[in-house]
Amino acid sequence: DSPRDIYDNNLSYVDRSFQRFVTWLRKKGIYEKTVILFTSDHGEQFWEHGASLHGHTLYEEEIRIPLILLAHGMRARIDDVPVIAADMAPTFAELAGYSVKPPYDDAHMGISLVPLLKGRERNRYLHRDIVGRASFKRRYFVYRNWEWKLIYFAELDLLQLFNTVEDPGETRNLLQERPGLAGELERELLRYLVRIEGKNYRPLLSSSLEDNNRNEN
Missing domain, CATH: 3.30.1120.10 (Arylsulfatase, C-terminal domain)
Incomplete structure (x- = not known):
């Protein structure tokens, strides 16, 4: 198998594992009370820009990663606004009911995504x-x-x-x-x-x- 085939097989394994996790949450009766975040720390390059794997460049195939967040009570939406991993801490803090203020709500150091998840203040993220x-x-x-x-x-x-x-x-x-x-x-x-x-x-x-x-x- 090619490196890309092996990578795709790993992704399929992750999909099945995630499905088992969600099934377990439902069986335990806590699915509706759980905030689920699915993301990654990096992507992989397959010679699109002359290198393979990760950690070598800052092209999109290495730094653009999936971010799926499920918080019950919020409508499903898809958005292409760039966000960063540091946004997760203030986001979870606000979802838990805590007030998020600077320096924990900073455009460079991480900002809560709750307004974006609710379909509000998109320009704040779009022009970031x-x-x-x-x-x-x-x-x-x-x-x-x-x-x-x-x-x-x-x-x-x-x-x-x-x-x-x-x-x-x-x-x-x-x-x-x-x-x-x-x-x-x-x-x-x-x-x-x-x-x-x-x-x-x-x-x-x-x-x-x-x-x-x-x-x-």
Whole structure:
């Protein structure tokens, strides 16, 4: 079997295991009282961008993961608004009846998804900026919102800019076409990193962006 076939078989096994779990909840009579979250910590790459498995890049196949949340009393809905794993803690806190306030309700550090689950305040999530990194060993960073995504490979001094709405497979790097936008996103990324890692954080230096800005001028 190919690696993708093996991966698909594992997914089928997870599906069956999850079904058994839900059946057990029903038999115990606690299904209606249980909040269920189904997600993952990462995706897998099968050479879509020159690598396999995970932890190597910040392309969608590695970082875009399923998130299914079942909370009884809420209507079923599907939404494509980007969220992050850190949103889960404030979400569960609010579902449990606790008041969620800053710093535990922060756009970068995690915000409750309960309003979104109830079909409210969608714009708050739609216009939210999300920052991430590949790993602590690799200096790869990503800054994204609903439409645009900037990937910065610091070790390679390489920037890539994608429109994930028009190009979900991230096949067209728009850095040369939109250097101004790339620079704006890179500055926002730097502000976030300085905020998280301290004022002495080494600035991002992207010669590829500087070259494009010079060409644009």
